[in-house]
Amino acid sequence: MRFILGAVAAFAMSTAALASELAPDAVAFTDDGVTSSLTGVAGDPAAGAETFKSRKLGNCLACHANADMSGELFHGDVGPSLDGVASRWDEAQLRAIVTNSKQIFTDETVMPGFYSLEVGQYVSEPFAGKTILTAQQVEDVVAYLGTLKE
Numbered sequence: 781m782r783f784i785l786g787a788v789a790a791f792a793m794s795t796a797a798l799a800s801e802l803a804p805d806a807v808a809f810t811d812d813g814v815t816s817s818l819t820g821v822a823g824d825p826a827a828g829a830e831t832f833k834s835r836k837l838g839n840c841l842a843c844h845a846n847a848d849m850s851g852e853l854f855h856g857d858v859g860p861s862l863d864g865v866a867s868r869w870d871e872a873q874l875r876a877i878v879t880n881s882k883q884i885f886t887d888e889t890v891m892p893g894f895y896s897l898e899v900g901q902y903v904s905e906p907f908a909g910k911t912i913l914t915a916q917q918v919e920d921v922v923a924y925l926g927t928l929k930e
């Protein structure tokens with residue numbers, strides 16, 4: 781667990797906001813998830829895969845294994861396998877999970893909120909007031925998750 785916490789804290793952060801981006805606290809969560817794009821620019825699944833596995837960005841592999849990335853090191857299993865995840869959740873729900881997992885799971889989830897000013901309980905103080913991913917990186921990761929169908 782220590783390794784994972786350190787890795788989460790080491791995520792690169794970005795505060796840069798483009799004019800067309802929704803600010804983290806302006807993202808609307810509905811019962812259907814986050815139904816509109818955070819940027820208005822379609823996500824790029826290939827860029828999303830890179831963000832997903834980058835230990836400085838998403839570091840999703842610290843907690844999630846998926847067959848698509850079985851060649852990568854440091855697969856964790858704190859979170860569920862993401863194989864077939866796009867058959868369990870639709871795009872708006874996946875966007876909500878990646879943007880702020882607490883809105884979908886519980887406040888106690890160990891999964892960080894990647895585009896939220898409340899990044900999560902395990903993210904260290906210097907990152908307060910910043911998001912872990914940019915809005916476009918969230919869109920890219922969501923596009924990548926959309927390729928993981930059963």
Ligand code: HEC
Nearest residue numbers: 838839840842843858859860865877885889890891892921
């Ligand atoms: C520190 C561990 C951790 C990290 C890092 C993490 N997650 Fe999670 N994730 C979880 C846990 C744990 C759950 C299960 C929900 C719960 O119990 O809180 C989860 C659930 C999910 C789910 C729902 C899975 C399902 O089948 O229902 C998705 C999608 C997801 N995570 C995507 C991501 C993505 C994308 C990233 C990287 C941007 C990421 N997670 C990073 C721990 C993590």
